[in-house]
Amino acid sequence: MPDIPDHLVSLKGGFKAFLAPPPADVVRLTVGEPAFDTPSAISEAAITAIQAGDTHYTRGEGRESLCAAWASHLRNRWNIPVQDDGIVVTPGAKQALLYAIMVAAEPGDEVILMAPSWPTHVEQVELVGATPVLIKCQKPSFHPNLDEVAAAITPRTSAILINSPNNPTGAVYTPEEMQGLVDLAIKHDLWIISDEIYTELIWNDTEHVAPAAIEGGFERTMTITGPSKTHAMTGWRVGIFAAPTPLAKVVGRLQGNTCSHIPAFLMPAAEVAAENWEAVAEFRDDYIRRRSLMMDLLNGIPSLSASEPEGAFYVMVDVTATGMDGTTFAARAMEEAKVQVIPLETLPGGEGFVRLSYAAEDDVIEEGLKRLSEWLNDQ
Ligand SMILES: Cc1ncc(COP(=O)(O)O)c(C=O)c1O
CATH class of the missing domain: 3.40.640.10 (Type I PLP-dependent aspartate aminotransferase-like (Major domain))
Structure with missing residues (x-):
């Protein structure tokens, strides 16, 4: 095969590595898309x-x-x-x-x-x-x-x-x-x-x-x-x-x-x-509720800190008080707590942070944060 140009070989996959569907017992707090169906x-x-x-x-x-x-x-x-x-x-x-x-x-x-x-x-x-x-x-x-x-x-x-x-x-x-x-x-x-x-x-x-x-x-x-x-x-x-x-x-x-x-x-x-923006107004109400749910649950975990997201459906969570960097936190959360999050360690400006998405269903958010809380309590 002739050479593939270097600048294409070096193209990275963004968050793709962390978005791969995990085993069924893992809770995903990663996905950047609404958990709704397209309006009919x-x-x-x-x-x-x-x-x-x-x-x-x-x-x-x-x-x-x-x-x-x-x-x-x-x-x-x-x-x-x-x-x-x-x-x-x-x-x-x-x-x-x-x-x-x-x-x-x-x-x-x-x-x-x-x-x-x-x-x-x-x-x-x-x-x-x-x-x-x-x-x-x-x-x-x-x-x-x-x-x-x-x-x-x-x-x-x-x-x-x-x-x-x-x-x-x-x-x-x-x-x-x-x-x-x-x-x-x-x-x-x-x-x-x-x-x-x-x-x-x-x-x-x-x-x-x-x-x-x-x-x-x-x-x-x-x-x-x-x-x-x-x-x-x-x-x-x-x-x-x-x-x-x-x-x-x-x-x-x-x-x-x-x-x-x-x-x-x-x-x-x-x-x-x-x-057609009516459906979007309904989605908004759900996001607002899910954002509060996630923030309340996060605030109950002493070693994690996050400030209120102002928009979109992502929360930046500072994990430095756990003693782990973002990459270690994400790998261990997946392995030990069975929760998938996105580490931002390798992105300039994201050191010490992971990204959580609240575009998930309420029960997914509840279960994911419960698992993280129990896992961190046991450390
Ligand atoms: C900031 C930002 N821009 C653009 C996109 C891509 O949108 P689309 O799915 O329409 O290509 C995304 C998707 O995650 C995004 O987060």
Whole structure:
């Protein structure tokens, strides 16, 4: 076999190693997806479309009515002034992120990310030959320090990647922090890649201000979103790329030359999702209850400390008082307590932490935290 390029061999699998289905007796507090089913109106739209023969090539960016529905949602909900033809519907938000990073970074460029960062953001930057520059966030809130972000900008910096609410930290950046990041991008003529997949999942009073909604922000921001987390559609692979129209046209060609488009019969379903936010409101109530449940149970374990997550469905748990580092804690929790958690030890900024997900059912959360508590009591 000829050589596989080094930069592809070295591509890491993100959290994949910790997401592998464990033996049946293990409680999983790892999974980053809702424990709900996709709302039936969305599924029915796809079934109807496939039965009606909607199985042929179509517009690469996504059907006009589909793009219009998502553009309208982004304009009305988040004040992002995107035109209908500024939308490209992609196979998952991940693919939209890759397109954005391909636009924003060339080989040799530097991309600023807040650390600890979701591994896919880092891997995608490396995939295009650029260098991720990781700015460690302040503990325990995991908000960015804007002076440190400013100090990290060099002539090679081409983009700042923002992910609020954040995976893995659960931090929701304030309007002032968003303004500060956009100001830096304007001052240094940088792209902003704004991963907004969790913006419907904010649990405190912070108002999400999209960078693209801030004056001077839209022309340099690629907004990434989609229904995966909000509508329990992770397996559907539908994502949204939103940007100024000339840029969306370039990304439309990028998609046209690679995967063409998302499956035609998923388009009517993705359109229903863009117009159907009632189910999301119900999901929110469940998340709020599960977050409280997890925090109450965590607060009852003296050697673990965690601050209230502000958004998404993840809790950063500081395990240093157990005398273990994050990797040892996760390995031993799996082996001895039969609980699967994600260690963040190897991510810059995540040393001493593990990530727990409260996107699980109540009884799973209860059982997982009970096992962790008993295991740690026996140490
Ligand atoms: C921050 C972040 N962005 C994007 C994604 C991917 O979304 P999708 O499933 O639509 O590709 C995830 C999924 O875990 C995520 O956590």
